[in-house]
Amino acid sequence: MYENMTHSAHPLAAAEIAVQAVPDDERVWVPQAKDVWFRPLMLNTMQGQWCNLLRVRKSGVLSKHLHPAPVHGYVIRGKWHYLEHNWIAETGSYVFEPPGEIHTLVVPDDTEEMITFFNITGCMYYLDENNNHIGFEDVFTKIDMCRKHYIEVGLGADFVDQFIR
16 A cells, blocks of 8 residues: 555645754744744644744743643754752753743843744643733734734745744
């Protein structure tokens, strides 16, 4: 059955992706906040999942948030930690975030640039200092952010389509 196959087992299955993770073209990085960008790698609309690189070029508190599903991360460059924990995620670290846990991402002063790969399913619920919900992101808001940015930088709204599954 598999001897003649050259790709997925099903003709309706999503196509594979193989891209340079850290792009040469700065325009691929989508601004998320001042000195904070994400680079989409895969935007899975069928499962509400996204994989991206998060790049931070400032120190300080990024966001307090939680996820309803597990999150996996791998630090490519730099370091960061959560205020709620006593560990530091450094270059080469794998991070697992259990669902429902509140955490506040902090980049320390001695970190010039942090880049971390994140695999997220569901959404991110942003919280204020009293743990009140103040916003969210999901795969669809990420796609919208990408489309808007890619239009602005001349790549075109459809540039993001290559990452959508």
